[in-house]
Amino acid sequence: MKEPIVDTIVVGSGPAGSQCAYNLSSRGHSVILLDYRENIGDKLCTGIVSAEFEKFYPDVSKFIYRRAYSASIFSPSGKLLKIKRKSPQALIIDRESFIREIAFNAEKLDTKLKLGRVVEKIEVNSKFVQVRVKYNGEVEEYTSRSLVLASWFGSRLAKMVGLDTPKTKIFGAQVKIKFNGIDEVNVFTGHSLPKGFFGWMVPLNNNYSYLGILGKENPKEIFEDFCRNLKNRFTTLSFSDDVDIWGITVSPSSKIFSNRIVGIGDVVGQVKPTTGGGIYFSMRSADLASQVLSEGLLSNNLSETFLSNYQKSWEKIFKKELQVGQLARFFYESLSEDEINNIINYLFESGVLDKEISFDWHSELVMYAFKTKILNFVKTPMRKAVQKVIYSLNN
Numbered sequence: 001m002k003e004p005i006v007d008t009i010v011v012g013s014g015p016a017g018s019q020c021a022y023n024l025s026s027r028g029h030s031v032i033l034l035d036y037r038e039n040i041g042d043k044l045c046t047g048i049v050s051a052e053f054e055k056f057y058p059d060v061s062k063f064i065y066r067r068a069y070s071a072s073i074f075s076p077s078g079k080l081l082k083i084k085r086k087s088p089q090a091l092i093i094d095r096e097s098f099i100r101e102i103a104f105n106a107e108k109l110d111t112k113l114k115l116g117r118v119v120e121k122i123e124v125n126s127k128f129v130q131v132r133v134k135y136n137g138e139v140e141e142y143t144s145r146s147l148v149l150a151s152w153f154g155s156r157l158a159k160m161v162g163l164d165t166p167k168t169k170i171f172g173a174q175v176k177i178k179f180n181g182i183d184e185v186n187v188f189t190g191h192s193l194p195k196g197f198f199g200w201m202v203p204l205n206n207n208y209s210y211l212g213i214l215g216k217e218n219p220k221e222i223f224e225d226f227c228r229n230l231k232n233r234f235t236t237l238s239f240s241d242d243v244d245i246w247g248i249t250v251s252p253s254s255k256i257f258s259n260r261i262v263g264i265g266d267v268v269g270q271v272k273p274t275t276g277g278g279i280y281f282s283m284r285s286a287d288l289a290s291q292v293l294s295e296g297l298l299s300n301n302l303s304e305t306f307l308s309n310y311q312k313s314w315e316k317i318f319k320k321e322l323q324v325g326q327l328a329r330f331f332y333e334s335l336s337e338d339e340i341n342n343i344i345n346y347l348f349e350s351g352v353l354d355k356e357i358s359f360d361w362h363s364e365l366v367m368y369a370f371k372t373k374i375l376n377f378v379k380t381p382m383r384k385a386v387q388k389v390i391y392s393l394n395n
Contacts (some may be wrong), residue, residue: 006030006031008024008032010033010150012151013034014266015278016264018041018099018103019283020286024294025111034114034119040115048093048359052360053360060098066205068184069087070085071186074187075189117140120133146262147260147262148293149163150263154247171219172245173220174210175242179234181234181237192226248278250271251326273322273326288314321363323393324363327389328362339378346377367390
């Protein structure tokens with residue numbers, strides 16, 4: 001089956017792909033949105049975004065489980081560091097319903113939504129992009145003037161269209177549990193967790209919470225150990241064996257465009273290295289990509305040279321933020337439990353965390369923290385390595 005030629009094919013209906021399809025449709029472009037899943041937005045995610053997210057995407061207000069004013073951080077020794085603000089610092093949202101509405105709004109603007117489609121091949125020539133997919137055992141072919149790749153991390157499609165793939169990845173494991181013993185975000189460090197990673201318990205609504213961890217390998221085993229240790233603190237917890245595991249890129253791709261192609265979201269590493277969160281970054285990236293792509297479609301210039309403007313605008317906003325986030329992750333992964341305890345004690349006593357914290361923008365706080373005595377609590381080689389990177393970021 002062949003469809004009429006459209007302006008853009010978007011592969012992936014997550015936050016990045018759905019937002020990009022919506023933006024392009026609202027500008028009058030013809031769009032096909034493809035996804036291998038039957039359920040839009042059906043991806044494992046904790047669904048925490050910064051409070052400022054609502055300013056950019058006000059429709060999210062309909063999908064907020066709760067507004068987070070405070071968080072509790074537990075050190076390896078069990079000491080509690082509590083952060084509390086008068087205004088909300090983060091939003092805990094129903095990610096799946098929110099993303100589904102964006103995609104359906106795009107469909108109302110005449111985006112053709114094609115679910116259950118597995119992309120097998122993408123070919124780019126001087127005039128068009130041709131996409132071959134499998135659907136219910138049958139082959140479908142689509143042709144467009146351009147393509148937005150917004151698929152999952154590690155997708156073989158990235159190399160197929162000339163995009164760079166992220167070099168660093170981690171894993172997450174999470175379950176949804178029925179538990180109402182907390183009313184704020186809880187973050188756990190040390191104990192059975194991998195060096196340099198953390199666990200969380202996030203309250204939702206209707207007495208449910210998310211429980212999860214980040215790690216580099218063996219996520220299911222690490223998660224099970226984490227749960228066993230957590231029972232000592234929350235004796236009424238009960239856990240399901242149905243653990244969801246997913247991969248997360250924590251380094252951005254060096255090239256996010258090619259001839260007639262732009263990449264957005266997980267597939268090109270537009271994710272916070274510190275926490276692995278990607279909703280805000282991917283949607284803002286989709287806004288930038290759709291603006292440049294729309295200009296290219298209108299001017300009939302979809303060359304690599306023109307589409308490089310997308311990467312330039314993206315780097316202007318995000319490059320330093322992600323570089324500092326990678327530095328923070330590199331630093332945190334180097335710490336022993338004693339060093340984490342000492343640093344958390346220092347943060348608690350010094351008032352460093354009295355500074356405003358954005359859940360989605362961490363670089364300012366990280367750089368501020370490194371200017372304090374925080375480096376005095378780590379070994380000299382690490383101190384020198386961090387100072388060297390900070391110097392390169394500032395010059």
